[in-house]
Amino acid sequence: MINKWKEGLSPRDGLILPDLTSGAESIPVSLVNEVDDEKGPAHFTYLSTVKYSKSFKLLQPSFGCSCHDACQAGNSNCSCFKKNGGDLPYTAYGILVCRKPMIYECGSSCPCLRNCKNRVTQTGFKVHFEVFKTRDRGWGLRSWDPIRAGTFICEYAGEVIDNIDAKQDGGDDESNEYAFHTDRVYESFKWNYEPELVGEESSNTTEDYGIPSPLIISSKNSGNVARFMNHSCSPNVFWQPIMYEHNNEVLLHIAFFAKRHIPPMTELTYDYGILRSDEKGSNNVEYGKKKCLCGSAKCRGYFY
Numbered sequence: 091m092i093n094k095w096k097e098g099l100s101p102r103d104g105l106i107l108p109d110l111t112s113g114a115e116s117i118p119v120s121l122v123n124e125v126d127d128e129k130g131p132a133h134f135t136y137l138s139t140v141k142y143s144k145s146f147k148l149l150q151p152s153f154g155c156s157c158h159d160a161c162q163a164g165n166s167n168c169s170c171f172k173k174n175g176g177d178l179p180y181t182a183y184g185i186l187v188c189r190k191p192m193i194y195e196c197g198s199s200c201p202c203l204r205n206c207k208n209r210v211t212q213t214g215f216k217v218h219f220e221v222f223k224t225r226d227r228g229w230g231l232r233s234w235d236p237i238r239a240g241t242f243i244c245e246y247a248g249e250v251i252d253n254i255d256a257k258q259d260g261g262d263d264e265s266n267e268y269a270f271h272t273d274r275v276y277e278s279f280k281w282n283y284e285p286e287l288v289g290e291e292s293s294n295t296t297e298d299y300g301i302p303s304p305l306i307i308s309s310k311n312s313g314n315v316a317r318f319m320n321h322s323c324s325p326n327v328f329w330q331p332i333m334y335e336h337n338n339e340v341l342l343h344i345a346f347f348a349k350r351h352i353p354p355m356t357e358l359t360y361d362y363g364i365l366r367s368d369e370k371g372s373n374n375v376e377y378g379k380k381k382c383l384c385g386s387a388k389c390r391g392y393f394y
């Protein structure tokens with residue numbers, strides 16, 4: 091049936107819009123409601139990447155590789171590989187091998203080809219998503235295609251804002267529910283599924299992120315499909331910081347990857363983390379105000 095939807099041979103029940111992105115992405119994103127009469131989410135502008143309005147100072151100097159073809163695994167002269175600890179972070183099929191504190195992709199000043207294997211998150215998403223109405227958590231995101239563990243899902247697109255803007259954006263006493271914060275408290279987990287999937291033990295990879303300074307991205311007014319991903323305490327998606335250079339600026343992007351194999355039509359969710367209290371310091375976590383309806387056996391009961 092899903093193949094018939096893709097080929098346009100059979101109509102998708104509850105279809106509201108065939109492409110929520112209006113052509114901004116190479117693969118259309120359907121908008122579907124099979125549960126009630128709501129005709130779509132509140133207005134927002136579709137944006138496919140992150141937008142830095144204020145200059146975000148990164149400590150990393152801007153430099154790329156000098157590979158003239160595609161960057162090759164084992165090439166000790168490739169400076170992009172060196173920044174990634176001497177390895178390509180992705181397999182030849184573009185699957186993330188291991189969660190890392192930071193991934194450095196080739197950027198616009200690197201002479202390597204556009205299809206270099208070190209540019210996975212810059213070439214748009216490769217799965218057919220639908221934004222659908224959930225029964226109890228507003229709109230959500232799922233895929234018509236099966237997704238293999240380690241697959242790039244999408245980036246978190248939106249506008250980079252500072253903490254003051256984040257508070258103002260959400261009103262006086264409510265935080266912006268469409269803000270992604272890198273410095274929330276996130277449940278730790280080990281990611282190294284690729285070796286596990288080929289029958290090897292997972293290694294003890296670090297759970298810390300190597301982010302130079304906290305980043306907040308708001309997708310309230312403009313964003314992509316990531317703004318529809320709901321929270322789960324047992325998520326099937328996780329985020330990974332990625333840096334690459336564009337127009338002589340090295341910018342930080344947040345990319346989502348599948349944490350496990352995800353069957354078609356399964357809701358895609360990630361852990362929103364818990365907001366830290368500015369006043370209480372890093373060891374004191376401020377417990378979230380929102381009741382969590384993720385329904386997982388490990389549900390914390392709240393998020394934010």
Ligand SMILES: C[S@@+](CC[C@H](N)C(=O)[O-])C[C@H]1O[C@@H](n2cnc3c(N)ncnc32)[C@H](O)[C@@H]1O
Binds near residue numbers: 226227322382
């Ligand atoms: C970034 S938005 C996600 C998309 C949203 N469902 C929508 O309709 O646009 C975050 C909001 O979705 C809802 N939400 C997400 N995950 C939830 C969960 N596990 N339990 C209850 N509500 C959730 C909450 O209202 C939250 O503030």
